[in-house]
Amino acid sequence: MPPTARADNPRMTIRALTLDLDDTLWPLLPTLLRAERAMHDWLAEHAPATARMHGIDAMRELRAEVGRRHPGLAHDLSQLRRVSLLEALRAAGDDPALAEPAFDAFFDARQQVVFYDEVADALDRLASRHRLLAVSNGNADLAATGLSRWFAGSVSARQAGVAKPDPRIFHQACAALDCAPDAVMHVGDDHAADIVGARAAGLHSAWLRREPERVGRIEIDPCAPSGHHWVIGDLTVLADRLLAD
Missing domain, CATH: 3.40.50.1000 (HAD superfamily/HAD-like)
Incomplete structure (x- = not known):
C-alpha cells in the first residue's frame, strides 16, 4: 500500500x-453546582459558622483568591479546594480537621455526572x-x-x-x-x-x-x-x- x-x-x-x-x-456546570451545594449543606450541618461566613458564592471567591496566591496549585484542583476549605474553617473558628470530610462531600457529588x-x-x-x-x-x-x-x-x-x-x-x-x-x-x-x-x-x-x-x-x-x-x-x-x- x-x-x-x-x-x-x-x-x-x-x-x-x-x-x-x-x-x-x-456538562460540567450542573455537576459543579450540585457538588458545591452538597458541600455547603454539609458545612451548614457540621461547621455552621463557616457556612454562614462563606456561602456558595463567597466560597468560589475564596477559592479564586487562594488560586491567585498559590499558582502552584493550578494543576491540582482537589488540593486547591482543600486549602480553600482550611482557610474558610479557620476564619470562622471551626475545626480545620473538618476540611477533609467537607471536601469528601463535594467530591462524592462531583462524581454524579x-x-x-x-x-x-x-x-x-x-x-x-x-x-x-x-x-x-x-x-x-x-x-x-x-x-x-x-x-x-x-x-x-x-x-x-x-x-x-x-x-x-x-x-x-x-x-x-x-x-x-x-x-x-x-x-x-x-x-x-x-x-x-x-x-x-x-x-x-x-x-x-x-x-x-x-x-x-x-x-x-x-x-x-x-x-x-x-x-x-x-x-x-x-x-x-x-x-x-
Whole structure:
C-alpha cells in the first residue's frame, strides 16, 4: 500500500484515543453546582459558622483568591479546594480537621455526572477497536463516574504535575498507552487546552463542538497541521469515521 494511502486512513494510523472528560462526556456546570451545594449543606450541618461566613458564592471567591496566591496549585484542583476549605474553617473558628470530610462531600457529588445522550453508545463502539485513556485537568474519578468499563486508565493534571495544554501531559498519556503521539487522537471541547495542546505534542485531534447545527457532522479543520484534525459535533460521528470499513 502506498505511504499516502496509509496516511489518509485514520483506521491505520490511529491506535488509541485520549479523551477530555468535563464538557466532553458530560456538562460540567450542573455537576459543579450540585457538588458545591452538597458541600455547603454539609458545612451548614457540621461547621455552621463557616457556612454562614462563606456561602456558595463567597466560597468560589475564596477559592479564586487562594488560586491567585498559590499558582502552584493550578494543576491540582482537589488540593486547591482543600486549602480553600482550611482557610474558610479557620476564619470562622471551626475545626480545620473538618476540611477533609467537607471536601469528601463535594467530591462524592462531583462524581454524579450525567452523560450526554450519545456518549455511552459511542464509547462502546470506540472501545471495541481502540484503547481509551482519559486526560483531564479536573478531578473526576473513572470508577465513580462509571467510565472504568471503557477506559484503560487516566492521566490527570494532578498526576502529571502539569495541566493541559502543556505537551508533557499528552506525552505521559502516550507513554501510558505505549503509543507514539502520531498513533493517538485526542478528543476534547476546549480548543486552547485540548486541541492546541494535543497538536503541540504531536497527536491527532478531534475538536468537539456541541452546537446544535453541528450534531451529526464531521469536518476537516482547515487550519490544522498535517495529520487527522477534525471538528466534530458529537462522539457518534467520531465513531462512524474511525470504525468505517
